[in-house]
Amino acid sequence: MSHGGTIRLTNVRIIDGTGGAPVDNGEVVATNGRLTYVGPQREDAAEVTPVRTVDGGGRTVLPGFFDTHVHATTAVEENARDVVSDAGSYATLKTARRLRRTLDAGITTIRDLGGLDHGMQRALDDGLITGPRARIAVQVISPTGGHADLTLPNGKVMPLMNVPSLCVADTDEDVLITVRTLIRSGADVIKVCTTGGVSSPTDQPDDLGITEHQIALIRAELERHSRPRQIAAHAQGTAGILAAIRGGVDSVEHGYEIDDEGIELMLDKGTFLVPTLSAALRVPDPALVPPYLYEKKVRWSEIARENLARAIQAGVEVALGTDAGVCPHAQNLLELAHMVDLGMSPSDAIVAGTANAARLLGLAGELGTLEAGKIADLVAVSVDPLTDIATLADPDAIELVVKEGVVVKDLTATKTGMATTRRTA
């Protein structure tokens, strides 16, 4: 992908991802994929010789968003028959299309927490396919019979995901060998399950999985390597959430049954919560899922709503993550409205989806806010996200997407309503 040249965006309102007040009448300039100017519009910007100028028409520009919890290889609407009958190549092409749709929905960076492999990550980096940049866990680790073990009581493996196998590890030694294998396979983040889950067939969200001691072992193992990697814990019941935080994970994924002790510990250690409300609050059609799954979803979505609202209001660090794959892809920014419903301000929800998410992924020096020097990932919208955040859930509301200085989606020519109003006003 070419990042050459300069693109200049004028007549925009800037929400820079830091949580500060918006800048009206702003200007954003990117050269060779990097932001070189973000601030008030300059009347005389003689040094700027853009190859492309876009009149923002008064639109609001925000940083490209993150979704820190997706499964790009999985789709909630696909049944077991699709998964079994798809050729591997066909499944890969469907994943590529989901990645493109995710980018079009305003997500320029994803963290795939199980499923996406090194080849797809590289295809994205090289521009062989168009989509968000990806940080990957490759696979998910749990004990036998835990959340990563999709073996049914009859010994057959449930075809839930388009991945070759998941990582089952029981002893400390198993865990270490698995982590080393995942690092060899290109993992940027280690995903462990400290509890069971809603979608797995033979365990419960409050069953325990990978232990506090094993997480500490993984942490020590990661420190043997010069490149920093994170640990993300799938953790739903209270005891497993506490084990994850005490063991030293970077993020608690889901966190549905978090209690006051867990909230205190997270505040103390700066642990991130990735509440995956898009999945948590979504109760599926009982006709389309197995009875065990429907019953678990109904019970656990109520638990999640109550406890996650308390954690959010207590000021725990939150990064946006949806669990797309378990809920629909390309509606990632619906998560912003869910966070606001549970008590977060729209501005804080935007920070959760930009600066905070970049921090969780160790990318805050490069991404997450609109500042000169950072990688030029941004989106532009006609609505005011601070008063109408729910609108961002519609991919059509995301009118412009720029990734590394390259325009990858542009509806501004076809949707000129707001531009015209502003210009004549």
Ligand SMILES: [Zn+2]
């Ligand atoms: Zn997940």
